[in-house]
Amino acid sequence: MHLRPPRNWINDPNGLVFHDGHYHVFFQYNPYGPRHSNVHWGHYRSPDLIHWEPLPVALAPTPGGYDADGCFSGNAVSSDDGRMVAFYSAHRTDRWWQPVTTAESYDGGITWVKRPELLIPEPPADTTMYRDPYVWQQDGRWRMLVGSALADNRAAAQLYESHDLEHWEYRGPFHASDAAAGSGPVGWECPQYATFGDRGVLIISDWTPQGGPSHTTVHTGREQDGRFTASAAPVPLDHGPDFYAPALLRVPGEDRWLLWGWSWEARDDAWAHEAGWAGTLTLPREVTLAADGTVVQRPARELLALRGERVLHRTGHVTQSRAAELGQVSRTFDLTAVLTPDTTGTGGLRLVTSADDTEYLDISLDPTTGRLTVDRSHASLDARARGGSYAVPYPTAMAGTPVELRVIVDRSIAEVYLGDGRVLTLRFYPLAEGPWRLQARTTGTGRSDFTVEAWDLTPGGIRQEPLLASQGRDA
Numbered sequence: 001m002h003l004r005p006p007r008n009w010i011n012d013p014n015g016l017v018f019h020d021g022h023y024h025v026f027f028q029y030n031p032y033g034p035r036h037s038n039v040h041w042g043h044y045r046s047p048d049l050i051h052w053e054p055l056p057v058a059l060a061p062t063p064g065g066y067d068a069d070g071c072f073s074g075n076a077v078s079s080d081d082g083r084m085v086a087f088y089s090a091h092r093t094d095r096w097w098q099p100v101t102t103a104e105s106y107d108g109g110i111t112w113v114k115r116p117e118l119l120i121p122e123p124p125a126d127t128t129m130y131r132d133p134y135v136w137q138q139d140g141r142w143r144m145l146v147g148s149a150l151a152d153n154r155a156a157a158q159l160y161e162s163h164d165l166e167h168w169e170y171r172g173p174f175h176a177s178d179a180a181a182g183s184g185p186v187g188w189e190c191p192q193y194a195t196f197g198d199r200g201v202l203i204i205s206d207w208t209p210q211g212g213p214s215h216t217t218v219h220t221g222r223e224q225d226g227r228f229t230a231s232a233a234p235v236p237l238d239h240g241p242d243f244y245a246p247a248l249l250r251v252p253g254e255d256r257w258l259l260w261g262w263s264w265e266a267r268d269d270a271w272a273h274e275a276g277w278a279g280t281l282t283l284p285r286e287v288t289l290a291a292d293g294t295v296v297q298r299p300a301r302e303l304l305a306l307r308g309e310r311v312l313h314r315t316g317h318v319t320q321s322r323a324a325e326l327g328q329v330s331r332t333f334d335l336t337a338v339l340t341p342d343t344t345g346t347g348g349l350r351l352v353t354s355a356d357d358t359e360y361l362d363i364s365l366d367p368t369t370g371r372l373t374v375d376r377s378h379a380s381l382d383a384r385a386r387g388g389s390y391a392v393p394y395p396t397a398m399a400g401t402p403v404e405l406r407v408i409v410d411r412s413i414a415e416v417y418l419g420d421g422r423v424l425t426l427r428f429y430p431l432a433e434g435p436w437r438l439q440a441r442t443t444g445t446g447r448s449d450f451t452v453e454a455w456d457l458t459p460g461g462i463r464q465e466p467l468l469a470s471q472g473r474d475a
Contacts (some may be wrong), residue, residue: 001306001332001412003027003044003052003260003281005139007195010035010279012190013260014041015058015076016249020108021243022047023249025260026086027059027281028249034278035269039070039091041425043183044107049284049302051461054203058112059088059103066090072098073132075247077142077165085128085165086108087133087144087212091116097123098131101144102165124158124170126151129187135165136193144172146203149187154179157202159190175202175219175228187423189213192248193228194257196289202228205245205257211242216261221294223239225291229240234273239392240374240425241362241418242266243282257287263413264363266376266427268384282425283408283415299408307334307455317447318440323350326438326452331417331430335438335454343400345444348372349452354432355383361428362389363407363416364439364441370398372405372424379428392416392424402449 008030015026022045029042041059046052059071067090074088084105089098100120103112123130129149136143144160150173159174177188192203202219214239221230237246238261246261255327260284265272272278284300312327329351341347348364362375373464375389397403404419416424430436442448 001364001457001462002263002413003462004135004277004279005029005042005054007034007276008275008467009036010042010281011036011262011264012073012245012303012323013247013262013281014073014088014307015086016247016258016260017076017078017084018249018252019078021419022108023049024076024084024109025281026076027262029057034272034276037070041071041086041088045109048411049300050305055109055112055462058088058105058109059114062092065114066092066099069093073081073245074086074100075134077085077135079165081277086112087119087135089131089133090445097127099123099130100133101142111192112151117168120146120160120168123148125170127158130158132190134191134193134247136406141153144168145191147188147191147194150176152179153186155186155188155204157188157193157204157228161226169263171226174223174226175230187391190245190247192246192259194248194250194287198222199289199293200228200443201287201295202230203246203248204234213264216244216246218295220289220295234293236297237297238423238425239390240423241386241388241390242413242427243425248280248287249443253346259285259287259297261425261426263425266386267380267382267429271384281411285423288421289336290421294421297423298417298421298458300417301408303334303408306457308458310453310455312438313453314440315451316440317449318347319441320345320350320445324440324450328435328437329409329454331406331434331436331454332410332459333454334457335405335409335452336408337405337453338402338451339365339405340400340402340449341367341397342442342444342446342448343367345442345448346373347442347444347448348440349440349450350441351436353379353430353434355430355434359430359432361414362441363405365394365403367396367397367400370395372397372416372418374414374424374426376426376428379430381431384430384431386427390423390424390426392418394418394422396420408457
């Protein structure tokens with residue numbers, strides 16, 4: 001259900017494009033092992049966001065070439081002359097910046113030809129980091145953002161414009177971080193931009209030289225003459241610990257934006273190596289902008305087709321003295337819930353994955369703080385899995401009013417969608433044989449009400465043949 005190769009490494013989604021009747025999703029991919037090296041572009045396509053076909057690796061490093069050490073992140077567009085054009089970061093370890101270059105395909109993404117020379121070989125002056133092009137069409141012209149860091153310690157998304165995808169004019173920083181000393185990220189990766197009428201949403205992946213990839217933030221505001229002005233402080237796009245480098249796609253013919261993100265591993269590297277794979281993409285999400293400027297995310301509507309048998313439908317209440325057993329679910333399920341927690345404590349759901357109740361994932365609401373918390377401290381019996389609890393604000397819970405949730409679990413990943421459009425993505429690694437079952441629980445002295453429905457999910461049509469590279473180097 002979640003896109004990933006059957007083995008080896010995956011990270012950033014790249015090149016989201018609708019072309020010739022298919023959605024295409026490319027991604028950073030190492031065909032030779034479950035670690036970040038030998039970066040290629042893997043490739044899936046689908047006519048409906050449900051049935052996915054793996055295609056041959058699209059881009060591979062050229063030995064001795066301008067991308068000898070990796071075809072890093074970027075995106076793709078469908079041009080008027082029938083081409084697909086991929087824009088990507090050409091990585092070599094002997095230079096600090098990653099120039100922008102392209103490859104093109106005339107057969108729907110099966111084969112690709114790289115341009116002989118770099119498209120944008122040099123970064124702008126006073127730039128200290130430069131990578132990850134994002135190209136889109138707006139008002140009759142092509143536009144490009146490139147992630148960067150500036151010499152004055154600010155992060156920035158650099159803007160370019162073109163009328164033909166070939167000749168690009170540098171327009172300057174589209175948006176930059178605050179200049180306060182010691183504050184904010186050092187660099188911005190994977191900039192993405194979506195328009196909603198005269199308003200815009202700029203999505204940034206924050207990067208620091210000390211810790212590398214950090215988190216993803218969203219800036220809302222308006223653009224004027226090539227400069228974006230935020231109307232509010234940036235906020236997290238996803239409140240979970242395991243989400244980064246999202247990419248956007250506008251559905252042709254619809255006023256609808258889709259988004260995929262990368263969910264990295266939350267387990268020891270040695271465990272991932274033993275398993276033979278690392279990383280997955282999130283489910284496709286629909287992104288909208290509310291009237292108050294809030295960015296709203298929900299699972300793509302097409303995903304309802306993955307629901308199979310409804311395995312439980314329970315309405316009732318629970319007290320502190322005893323958990324309410326709601327029923328069994330499979331390891332891949334879609335759940336909707338309406339919870340009204342008791343205002344004297346926390347209340348929510350527990351996914352129990354072991355027969356003796358020692359392995360479980362908790363989702364709880366705290367009316368006193370207006371927060372929803374997902375706690376994975378007991379979610380795996382293997383100590384190599386990361387623990388911790390993670391929270392997202394949910395102010396309406398403070399009033400004791402019903403709270404709507406949708407939770408989609410696919411074995412080791414949970415995506416928790418709140419009714420107001422906020423999301424928390426988290427990885428967890430149950431070891432016990434199960435069966436998996438759901439409980440409603442409360443710590444309050446009164447009663448907490450619940451209505452819960454859950455469906456087992458079908459795997460869709462994801463074919464899992466290995467994605468083979470046409471060229472590259474052994475790990």
